[in-house]
Structures are given as structure tokens and as C-alpha cells.
Amino acid sequence: MESREQTRSRATLEDVANDAQVSLATADRVVNKRPGVRAATVAKVNAAIRRLDYRPDPAAARLARTRPRRVVFVLPAGANSFVGMLGEQVEANVEWMRDQRVESKVIAVDVFNPAELAHTLRAQEGHCDAVIVMALDHPLVRSAIDHLVHAGTVVITLVSDVPSSARTHFVGIDNSAAGRTAATLVGRFVGKRRAKAAVILGSLSLRDHAERYFGFNQVMAQEYPHLSVLPPLEGQDTPARNESLATQLIASHPDLAAIYSVGAGNAGICAALRATGRAHDTVFVGHELTSASRAELLNGTMDAVINQDAGHEVRSALRIALAQWSKEAVLSDQERIRIDIYLKDNLP
Amino acid sequence: MESREQTRSRATLEDVANDAQVSLATADRVVNKRPGVRAATVAKVNAAIRRLDYRPDPAAARLARTRPRRVVFVLPAGANSFVGMLGEQVEANVEWMRDQRVESKVIAVDVFNPAELAHTLRAQEGHCDAVIVMALDHPLVRSAIDHLVHAGTVVITLVSDVPSSARTHFVGIDNSAAGRTAATLVGRFVGKRRAKAAVILGSLSLRDHAERYFGFNQVMAQEYPHLSVLPPLEGQDTPARNESLATQLIASHPDLAAIYSVGAGNAGICAALRATGRAHDTVFVGHELTSASRAELLNGTMDAVINQDAGHEVRSALRIALAQWSKEAVLSDQERIRIDIYLKDNLP
């Protein structure tokens, strides 16, 4: 029977002020990097902060703050259901946000129009404290992000990263790892027979789709050489296009053993599989757990769904923004978004 | 380009006091269910609370509280590595807890001794505000939990539930679903050939082991009848015993295609598999992602690991305790512990 405790109360801003021989207000100014303090004074205060191991008390800060922090979510318009879930999740967290003194707004933009996206982003300057954006990786967008960050706005990319930008943080999964995961699932579910595997994606110009496809191919080539991967088909994430692609695929490849759907629009593929009577003997792996994909998993048309938890992602983005503002520590392992694998048996 | 905002500032305790025509102190007494208030007064205040839709501001409450809340973790002694991870996770959260005005202590007890566990639990009465316990389901334990809860302590069962007790909350996974998940993985990885599958567990008297085994059998029988499941072997969660069990198993069943390890001690099974040269042609599914099982996944001896996130579990337990105390809402979907499936490709 072993035990352990913690005690010791922490240093306050006032302790810091005393130690540095300045006033509370001045100490506060340097902690919050506000202007109007001589460099020498800043140094004194910082020294005191280090000496006393000072960290602001988030509860006190939150209570004292009158003006709420403003965060803007920029999400794709014409939403597929995963994007819809993101929206619902921000909605689901307004209560919690209010407790944290944050207000949010959702703006829907056309993802495929970089100029519009970039314009929307730039327009937020000065109007909010953080923008959380599901962006596409394009020079215009990158520069808009850099601009915002330069102006002191926290920018968090969500789901789809803009790695070359100065974004404060990315919240999402490693898409090539997701693609590799899909490949292992496909390879092991199909088994040892020689056969073909198809890939249907939205567009190769979408960074996450391209990355998933890359990871998928990598593992298939290395570990399942008896399965030949057909050239990728682009269905624009629309069920209708996906359905006709899948139908053709099935017709022209009698030895088609598996389909990996990289993007959205799985309903079309399921329809094709059912119409051709191949729903149960073709391995079908796709992304994002929605009420639709959940049902397809249960009825056996889909065999596995790879997911990123939308709720986790929005909460995580919010917590990270909060942490940036008040320089709290972020628990990196709480904020890591998992590559979830769902089978019919472990559905939430 | 659509948008939406929230505003409106909330009612404070003072608003409630005014509305009910009592003092701040009295309002506070009824909100926190403290004694010494006439029933009629309580009713008045509660009416005001409802009328104004009052909810305490967690930041203010936390700031004003001088005496920290005390939580005690009661965990199994002689820890296997998963339990060790739980301990590390409480350690990893002390900083965060301090911000929330909570102090914690970890007590290690012999899980297999219900009397001692029960005694330890009862001993906490009056010494803490919450106990978070990884218990075993036994009448003595159940009654100790009921006793604590009756005394006003928040009791949260962790990982292993005591469903018949009055515990405030259970944080953990659905173990029969986990067992079913294991079965699907085994069934699909093995494929269509006739063969045998073995189950090794710690003890059938451990509720979670029994439940996993149950779920496993259920799916195997229904969906993979060509795979016959051998009678379960009890290895007490120890690597040595598991190794000899696995070795015998392999020797006596040439057509053994898969092993499902329900509990701890996977190192022994891996050793046996390697020693007999069967590491790569026997499907091996086990539980809990540790540095060891991670390595076995990467080297191909284990094919899948089913996990419950230890960090998520302790944070969740903590958040739920906090929410109970300050009657904040709990985000159920944030607190749901997932049945994680890890392959070598989606490792964190």
C-alpha cells in the first residue's frame, strides 16, 4: 500500500511583481506581452518569473477577462456529412466555450476556390483571436494564413494541413498512415488469393486524398504484391459519380476483391456493390464514421471504416487555442488525434 | 457564406439571491446543498435558479475555493504495465489538477483480495471528495462503494466496473464488445480455412476477462463456424504461465491458426510463438497497447492490439469528478472510452 501526494501552493503574479520590484500592472504587462514597458523592466520581470516558476492561474484569468475571446471556424460549404459533424460539434461546445469566455462563429466557404478562402481568412484580421480552418494547401491560402499569424492571430488548421504555412498548430491525423492502415486492412481481409484492388478518391489534388493514396500503395506494393492496385479513380466525393465508377469497375474486373474509398461519397459505392450483388464478397474500406457508414458497417457492405473523431478535433482545436492565449501547457497526448478503426463490433 | 453567433451573459449567484430575496450566502448554501437553511428558503432559491437558468461559473468557483478537493486513486498493486500506465497518467496530470484545485493520491492494493480492497475503500470516508477505483466485482467491494457514495463521496469505477453498486460513474470500455471485436479481427485475418483458435486469459473470475471471452465466443460461433474455439486457458496474467500454455497449445494443435489473449502477460505468448517458429503464421490478437505490445506489432508477432486509452481514462474520470462537484455538464461523447484497434500502421 503505497501512496504519494502533492502540496505547495504556487507563485502569483503579485509575488512576481514584488520580487521584480515593479507593480502588479507592469508584471501583468510583460506576462501578456503588452507594449509600453522598458526592455530593462521586461528583463527584470522575466527573471522573477523564472525564479519563482510562475504560471498564470487560468481560473483567475478567465474570471477577470471581460471581453470574450473570439474564434472563427472556417469550414467547407456544400458540406458532406463529415463536415456537417464538425459543425455540429462546434455547436455542441458553445456552452463549454461560454464557461471559458470564448465565442465562436462558423463561416462556410467554397473549399475549391483558393482565392475566396484566402480572402475570407484575411478578412478575419482584427476581428477575432483565433481562426480554425479546414483549408486546402494553396499558395494564396498559405500566405493568408501567414498574414494572420503575423498579425497575432492564432491559426489552427483542422483535418487538412497547410504544412508550409506559419499556422500555429495542426489538428488532424497523419493521412499517409491512414492510407497504410487501410492497406493492411484490405490486404488481410482479402487473404492470399491473387486479385485486384481499386482506389476511388475525390481528387488527387486534395492533399489528404493524395497522402492516403500514397500510404495505401506503399503498403500494398510491399506487403501484398499478389493484389494489384488499379489506377485511382476520381469521383469528386460525389455519390453519383462514385456509383458509376464502381459499377464500371465491377463490370470490367471480375477479379476485383477490394475497394478502398479515400474520400466522401461512399453511398454511391455501396449502391453499386449492392446492385451487382457484390456487397458481401468485396472488401470495402472507407473513411469517416457517419450515420450512413455506420449502417453500411452493420449491414456488412462496408468492412471497416477509418475515422478521425470530429468531436475530438474541434475540442482539441479549441483547447489548443485556449492554451496559446493563456500559455497553459498542452497535454500533447490528449491532443493527438487517433486514426480510429471501426468494425461493426466496436462502434460507439 | 453563412454564419452564426452567441451572446447573452449569464445569471450570477447574486442575481439568484436578489431574485429569491435572500443573501448571497444563503443562495450559495442551497446551490451547494449545505445545511442550515429552512426548507421554505431552499424552495425559494431553487425556484429562482430555475427561473434564471442559473449555472455556477466554474472559473469563479475554482478561484474562490481555498481548500483543494481531494481525490484518491485505488489501483491494483503488483502492477502489470497497463496499470503502470494508469499511474503514470495520474502523475502526468498533477499540474492540470492543481489548476483545477484538486490534489490526488494513489493507493495500491491487492486486487485479488476483496476484503483488503473493501477495507481500503471504507477507510477513505471523510478523507477525500472522490475515489477512483479499479475494482473487482465482489459483494464486499460493492458494499464498501455503496457506503462511500452514501457518505457523499463521488465514486468512479475505472476499467473494471461494479455494476450492481451505487458508483457514481463507470469509466472504461464495453468488454464484451471488445471481445467481439477481437473475434472479427481473428476471423477475418485467418480467412476461410478450417482451423482452431485458442483463448488465453488471466482468470474467468475476473469480470472483464469473462466478458471479453463471452463476446469473442459469441461472434466466433455465429460468424466463423469453420474456426473452432478451444476451451479457455487461465494463465493468471503472468508471462511465464502464458508461455507454457502457449507452447503446449502449439504442440498439441498443429492446425492452430489464432490466439486471442484476453488479459496481460502477452510477452510469454510471443516468446512461445517465436520459439516454435509460428510467430508469423499464427494470428495473435491481444489487449492493451504498451511499449512491449507495440514492439510485437511492429515485428509482426502480434497482428492487432485492442486498447483502451489509459490517459483518456484518467482524464475522463477526473473531469467527471469535477463535473459532479460543480454540477457542470459532462460531454458524454468526450467521456466515452473507445475500443481502439491498433495495427502496426496506425500506432500513435
Next chain:
DNA sequence: CTGTTAGCGCATTCAA
């Protein structure tokens, strides 16, 4: 550039 002064919303003495 720096200091003084009020609160934020609630918990908690201490009086009545």
C-alpha cells in the same frame, strides 16, 4: 513608461 484601483463570480469566515 509605470502604478493604483476596481471588480470578475463565488467560497468562506464571522456576526447577528
Next chain:
DNA sequence: TTGAATGCGCTAACAG
């Protein structure tokens, strides 16, 4: 059984 008063640690408005 109830109320008045104080302060938690920080932000922000206002003086100097």
C-alpha cells in the same frame, strides 16, 4: 437560520 464582508489571482481602466 440568515446576512455582511473579505479575498482568491488576474484583467483592465484610469491616473500619474
